[in-house]
Amino acid sequence: MSDFIIALLSTLGTLFILLAALGMLRMPDFYLRVSVATKGGSLGVGLILIAAAIYFSDFGMTTRALAILFFILITAPVSAHLLGRVAYLSKIELWEKTSRDDLRGKYEREKLELKGKIRETDEDEEESSENEPS
């Protein structure tokens, strides 16, 4: 019974990882690739780790597997968010069929981080951007 649960969980996890890898290869856009990589990768590795936690029915090993799972579930969204934000700031192209872009123009107008990234603005915005410390 335990073997059946382990085999089921690890098969599901492997299929999710394989789908994530295939999506990384086939998706047309960097942002779609980040989405696929984060969700598919963390879910697949999480299922494999749960299978390992069931297999090693030892308290130390189960705790270790769940700690790795917890760490992956915490850090994967953070790194995906950082990479996506940096990619948007460094103007990596969106897919041409992207239906909406909520961030369009907002980074320039509100000057969130970028002082020197203002392209087509009028003069008062440029002045205030010069006053802002880098």
Next chain:
Amino acid sequence: MNITDFFLFGILPLLGLAVLLLFIRFLIGPSLADRVIALDLMITVGIGIIVVYSIINDQPTFMDIAMILALIAFLGTLSFSYYLKQKAREDE
């Protein structure tokens, strides 16, 4: 069929195929951010491979290496995103 044989002949080749597909994306990725996210996912799949390997060989000690690899992957992605941000700031 033993569970060890299932892991050895069923799970491990599929994970290797996933790493191979990710390595193609790592080679052809148009921008640096594509390569960074492909490398991040490759290390995550590597954690899964280490866990499956420790199940096959019945060596629970390898889980420590998987934990350290998770830490290093997060730090690497963090520093690469910082580098990309600095580069985007210097370009304009």
